[in-house]
Amino acid sequence: MRTYKPKDNVQAKAYYTDRFWVAPQVPKSDVAEDAVFAADLEALKSKFDIKDAYIQVEQMVVYINPCDNFEVIKFMRDELEYTQLSELSAIDWIAKSNQFEIFYQMLSMKKRKRVRIKMFINNGEAVNSVEKLFRSADWSEREMYDMFGIVANGHPFMKRILMPYDWQGFPLLKTYPLEGDEFAAWYEVDKIYGKEARDIIGPELRDTARVDRYDSERFARLGFEIPYGAEVKDDAAPTVQSYQEEGGVFMIKKFDKETSVVIDDPQR
Amino acid sequence: MKRYDLRHLKDNFEPRMKEILGTHKAGEVAIFLFEIGDFSAVQKSADIVKESGYELMNSLKFNEVDWTIVVKK
């Protein structure tokens, strides 16, 4: 029986998977091992409901409820001296549990520690914006909205940042194909010339090595040169190309071989 | 481990190969690539390697026209 492949994840998948192979896990250690992290976690636990916390690759990962993300980050910044929000983005788990996982990567310069605050939100939910606490979240949240469609409530300019403002579809979703969907393929044509011009202009040529031998406007015919735009006939006379090395036309008129010096020191 | 492509020398790759084999230190590995021609080159390369005191680790047919040998001092 063929193994079931989830249709809602159209990204590249390994074509061969050993059925009985279980992928190893990156070691997760308990938070108590690191004093600084343990203290931070205690402080967090006293105020918020922490779902899960562990240390992975020398960084603490803390799972929280999505509703109190603003307070947690405010608490981290003010009480626990986490000075910078280095990164904020999302991971698409729609195929598995119809959820997004959002992570806030924070850095404490005094303690030289990095923490990752994570939370799960359902597909279609919005998050409250932390832009008031860290201005860097302003652009990160716009990029998250642009790429995943997760809206940040209370954001001053909740619009797309990388794609054009009127782009439809969220590119980083697992259901969005790598080559782009139908809207992406016809975006410029629709904007400039309208839907009707689609069949006149024809689809975008994505093959960079495409050569059309009967198109003399875009492609040159080396050895069988014909005027620009002339109609191409296969029996054109070959054009003779004479090179200087083979005794053909000498390019430099006043070049004197005896007085010239060959420089081969690359440092000159 | 250094790789040497002697394919452009076609048949007379032996002098260049001898010269390269002279420069290597002990324990260093050299991989040569040369044209097969009429299959005499394979035997000649094996002789050169033995003659200059190298150990022939591997001798493979690289593709239709090329042969590759892995030698170690």
Next chain:
Amino acid sequence: MQVKNRLTPFFENITFDRDDNELILNFGPQHPSAHGQLRLMLHLQQEMIVKAHPDIGYLHRGMEKMAENMIYNEFMPTTDRMDYIASSSNNYGFALAVEKLIGLEVPRRAKVIRMMLLEINRLMSHLFWLATTALDIGAMTVFLFAFREREYLMDIIEGYCGARLTHAAIRIGGVPLDIQDTFIAQLKAFLDKLPQNIKDYEDLLDSNRIWRMRMEGVGHISTEMALSWGCTGPMLRASGVAWDIRKEEPYELYDEVKFDVPYSDKGDNFARYRIYMEEMRQSAKILYQTIDMYEETVKNNQTELMAHAPQYISAPKLDIMTQNYSLMQHFVLVTQGMRPPVGEVYVATESPKGELGYYINSQGGPYPYRLKLRAPSFWHTGILTDLLPGHYIPDVVSIIGTTNIVFGEVDR
């Protein structure tokens, strides 16, 4: 001939005149000193900027999407195209992230070569920054000097990895090639000349009235604003926070190398300029020490260049050509790609522009499940919204210069 089209006049480089005499000017995507494709919409009251709105995305290639469809080794050349001025530091960031995910130990000689590549890249990036910023403000000679210096570095890098700009010189697990025999000689020749060259630039620029007027007091970033906007690298160090990842969270061999971290509390363009110049000297100092470390590895004969982890890294060429099992392993690793364990990692390294972070979430497959690239220039462009109001148009040029933004990194 302008084709009659339904395009609303939103994208074109059109200036709108409003009744309250506020002019919206596009510091357009095609602008000589925009350091790439930045469309900065400036609301102007005469020459003063009232509101600035950077619009980015013109160089967006969807690198994070490509990462999800590429195996780990295949993604390495794509990381070159992120910060194309210093591409080895991107490669290194990605390689370090994957190595931490797998838990690999890189051999010592590979570490030393990587350090050399990183510091050469830092010098190349700073020289490029100095050239373009000075050119934007009008100092043509500094532009020509700095590019001439950069040519020497590019010859060294080209000798090593065959490319001038997109190096892809660092693999996951080590370094593909040993350095060529002219590497150390050329590097030493360059490093001996560098202090004198830097002194020349400073003589040209420091006492130049135009340079000081355009740079001092312009683009002041306070410490809270820098921290709040997530500025890192020279931008942060100019605003009074001495945070350098090479010093605070030493990776590779930065703990064995002696160097200082320049920082100042002025926060304006001139402070950033001073920091870049000082960082060039520090990089030269580091490079001298790495040359000694390299000679030491030659002395005690540590010659492996790639880590030894059969299920992740393919064996050295000798084994592949002679051992049957390593040939099979190599074949599987090249065609299907290695499969790191399930887990996630965020690794930050100090690229010439700032903190370059890679967040990799892998679910055990050969393709990373999610790969987020934290590019420092992204937020250095964002800060323009809060920084530019109150400045004048010529200041925009010098501010964009000193923020050292590269749009391959901003748009990814």
